[in-house]
Amino acid sequence: KAEIRERIVHLRPKENLLKLLAQDASEDIFAESDLTKRLSMMEQFYSLFPPSTYANLVHQNQLRILANDLQDLEQLREKGEMWLSDEPDNRIAHFAVGYWLTEKEVALEKAVMALKKALKLLKHPNPRDKPNNQPDREWREDLRVTKGRYLDTLGWALYKMGNHREAEDALQ
Numbered sequence: 001k002a003e004i005r006e007r008i009v010h011l012r013p014k015e016n017l018l019k020l021l022a023q024d025a026s027e028d029i030f031a032e033s034d035l036t037k038r039l040s041m042m043e044q045f046y047s048l049f050p051p052s053t054y055a056n057l058v059h060q061n062q063l064r065i066l067a068n069d070l071q072d073l074e075q076l077r078e079k080g081e082m083w084l085s086d087e088p089d090n091r092i093a094h095f096a097v098g099y100w101l102t103e104k105e106v107a108l109e110k111a112v113m114a115l116k117k118a119l120k121l122l123k124h125p126n127p128r129d130k131p132n133n134q135p136d137r138e139w140r141e142d143l144r145v146t147k148g149r150y151l152d153t154l155g156w157a158l159y160k161m162g163n164h165r166e167a168e169d170a171l172q
Contacts, residue, residue, distance in 0.1 A: 002028070002044070009048045019052065026054040030061065035069055053129075056092045059083050063100045073106045084114065091121035092129070095150055102157040112161065115154040122147055 005021050013021070025045050032038040042062050049055055059079075066076040080097035087093050095118040101111035122143060130139045155171035158164075 002041075006044075006048060018049070019054075022049040022052055022054040025049065026058050029058060035065055039065065051087050051090065056090070056096075059093065060096045063096055067100045067104050073104055076100055076104060077107050077110070080114075081110070089121060089126075091118045091125070094118035094121065095153070098157065099153050102153055102160065105160055108157055108161045111157045112154065115150060115157060119147065119150050119154065122150065 002025070005025060009018065009021060022045075025041075025048070029038055029041045029045060032041060039062065042058050045058050046055070062079060063076060066072045066079060080101060083090075083093045084097055094114045098111045098114035098118060101107050101114070125143055130136075134142075151170050155167045155169075158167035158170055
């Protein structure tokens, strides 16, 4: 199945088909129980599919695996930095990287930078991040809640760095 999917992607299909193939590939990744195989499938996914909602989900899952399942904090940092380098204006990437670096207390300065960038990008959200069937009013409310989550994580990162005053400001 993966080989056929790859052949189709190399034929440069229309966007709708590419999106369906990315969805299918991401579902296969999440269904795989072997972590080593799952990580390999993720790397293949990144080489085939452009940034998208599904790519964000795959990246987030990769960071979670590296942080929690494998406890590979160096790879966590490296993969996070690579994602941010590839997608410097992706607020979801900035938050996910900032979150996991904070959670594992790795490169806290980079975590703070990523979280601050996520908050900056949240001020002018990318319309492609809006779920297709969600009304604008609900999406705006979700973004307000998201801002709170980002500020909470930023507060914890700052606290762990010893910047208690700035942490208090973010948490309030």
